[in-house]
Amino acid sequence: MNDAPWWRGAVIYQIYPRSFLDTNGDGVGDLPGIIEKLDYVAGLGVDAIWIAPFFRSPMADFGYDIADYRAVDPLFGTIEDFDRLLAKAHALGLKVMIDQVLSHTSDQHAWFKESRSSRDNPKADWYVWADAREDGTPPNNWLSLFGGVAWQWEPRRGQYYLHNFLTSQPDLNFHNVQVQQATLDNVKFWLDKGVDGLRLDAINFCFHDKLLRDNPPKPADKRVGRGFSPDNPYAFQYHYFNNTQPENVPFLEALRGLMDGYDGAVALGEISSEDSLATTAEYTRGKRLHMGYSFELLTDDFSAAYIRGTVENLEAQMREGWPCWAISNHDVERVLSRWGNGDKSVRMAGLLTAMVCSLRGSVCVYQGEELALTEAEVPFESLQDPYGIAFWPNFKGRDGCRTPLPWNDSVNAGFSSGKPWLPVPDDHRVLAVSQQERDPQSALHGFRSFMQWRRQQPALRWGDIRFIDAPEPVLAFTRSYQGETVLAMFNLGANPVDVALPMLHNATVVEGHGLQEGALGEGHAQLPPHGLLFARLAP
CATH class of the missing domain: 2.60.40.1180 (Golgi alpha-mannosidase II)
Known part of the structure; x- marks a missing residue:
């Protein structure tokens, strides 16, 4: 019906590997688990899967701290497992997108170990290093999204390094062209394997202000946004200089130039800036990103006026690009709890899915949305997320949306034969796939029906x-x-x-x-x- 590329109007199902299916009993989901359930995913009527990071990592931020961009972490399996996953997904008609975390690495990455060792090694300038001020304090006032100062002292060099996220996630120096080329080479490795697309994590964080200028203060009444409550000092600043720099645009054009050599490959950028909609429009203009998505529909505001205003704002600015919308992901409270206003019914779940899938653009749906899962209550002693541990109890972190997917109503919900890395709540087990398969009125059946119907509606897709x-x-x-x-x-x-x-x-x-x-x-x-x-x- 249309000659548009596959990703326009596509529904992309996000898989968080740790919590999808564990096949070896260690309590953590793995690539073989994804392979085992790909038929289930294809049966949902979605077009593609996006797999959160499965690369070698010390797991301080559960894979978003990468120690080797080209290796599968043994926790998740092997590179051969990924090859099998890719082949099976393609045989089922599913496209495969993978996360790429380009702005920073783990402090266990070989690049950082070399860079931190001295000021004159071959990779000395591969990360963002700066001298202390005269009184020994950090070079400027930049803050980490996870709370506190964004600079960590490194005694080997006698300098500070920048970390926009955890201290164990040092920021790469993209002003160094060697860093840019090494990053593109890592991307090429996965494109050569045959992945169909990349979800680019925090893509506007690649470059920093070379002059290291202080961020200006933000008035108290402006301190709003996803996770940026007044309890988090990150909200106290306008983040004009630690991300979203003009040099990022030429790099995106270089990335797009690489991807254009692979038929149908798509780049989806995650964008969180002071004006995320404007940045999304800018980053999807011309030969840059194919799609962008921001956090505007991942907030607590659930009103027709807010949703309309958000979409119209982006539409007014996005003359060339293509939007991608999400109302849930692995970083925010599940949408049925956040927007449900106490209504956790099948009807409400269906409404939310249909609404976001009817907007102009592509859509990312998060595993468990098809089951009408709500945010899990994870007791403090079971928390894994360092963000939640630091800000408990005012902000409980991201574990509540990351609990294992319930496949049946057994003790561990069919997720693992061992102890799951996060507990499975009782109210999730009653919503298990096996239970919903037997109920024609379930959220699962409603999700499938809608997705199959949407595929036949060209107006809703394009x-x-x-x-x-x-x-x-x-x-x-x-x-x-x-x-x-x-x-x-x-x-x-x-x-x-x-x-x-x-x-x-x-x-x-x-x-x-x-x-x-x-x-x-x-x-x-x-x-x-x-x-x-x-x-x-x-x-």
């Missing part, structure tokens, strides 16, 4: 978007493609609503998606609580 004025809490917009216009309406509230729209006089309901559906009257739509309606408008 069409333009235009929002329609409707009273809160109704979100309404049209998607138009090749002469067909579909109206999508979502009741984000817990009470039924009746919405009058002139365009509904010549509309017909589009059925078959398998979710809680409203009804059309003469010029108006009746939406049940957390219900939705798709209608085809007359030309």
Whole structure:
């Protein structure tokens, strides 16, 4: 129906390997576990998988601290396991995207071990090093996202190194062209293996301000954002100089030049800046990233006005690029807890999935969304996430969205024959895949039905978007493609609503998606609580 590249309008299923399926009993998921369940994933009706880091790592940040970009960590399996995974996914019609964490490495990476050893070794300038001020304090006021100063003293060199994240995640110096080339060489290794795309972690953090200028203070009323509560000093600054530098753009163009040599390969950038929507538009312009996604729909704000404003803001700026939306991932509270307003029903789960999958763009869905999983309560003594341990109890970290996927209702939910690395809550075991398979009204069956139906709706996959004025809490917009216009309406509230729209006089309901559906009257739509309606408008 369309000659667009495969990733336009695709639904990408995020797999967090540690928590997907453990096949060797060590309590941690692995690549063979992903292979074993690829048929399940393909059966969901998604187009691709994105696999979070599985590279060699000391696991201080659970794989986002890479010690060897080209090696599979033994915790997850072998490089041969990855080759088998790639082959099976492709045989099932699934594209494979992998995480690439380019801005920083582990402090156990060979590059850093050499760089820290002296000021005159071949890799001395591969990381961001700076002298102390006269009083011995760090060179400027930059802060780490995980709380505290972003500089760590290194006695071997008598200098500080920069870490925007954990102290064990030193930042690479991308002003050094050798670093850029070595990074591109590592990317090429995986492209040569046949991966279909890259999810680029914190891609706007590659470059820093060469002058090491202080970040300006941020007023108390502006200290908002994902995880940046007033409890985290990171929120106290405008982060103008420790990331999102102009030199990043030529590097993205070089990365795109490499990827253009591989048919269909796609680059999806994770972007978190002071104006993430503007940066996303900038980074997807011309021959840069194919797609970008930010954290605007990963916040606590759940209203039609907020969602509309966010999408329209990006649409107004993104003239060339293609957006990718996500309402859950491995870093934030699960969406059914965050946006559910206490409603953790199958109906609410279906509404959220349908809403995000109807926006213009591609979509990342996080493992467990298809099961209507909620945020897990992980007791302090079981916490693994250093972010949560540091900020407990005001912020409990990311473990609550990372607990193992429940495959059955046994003690360990069919995830592992050993003790899982994070506990499986009882309320997840009752939502296990095996339980939902037997219930035709389950969230799982609803997810599958909607994804299969969406594949047959070209307007939802590739069409333009235009929002329609409707009273809160109704979100309404049209998607138009090749002469067909579909109206999508979502009741984000817990009470039924009746919405009058002139365009509904010549509309017909589009059925078959398998979710809680409203009804059309003469010029108006009746939406049940957390219900939705798709209608085809007359030309």
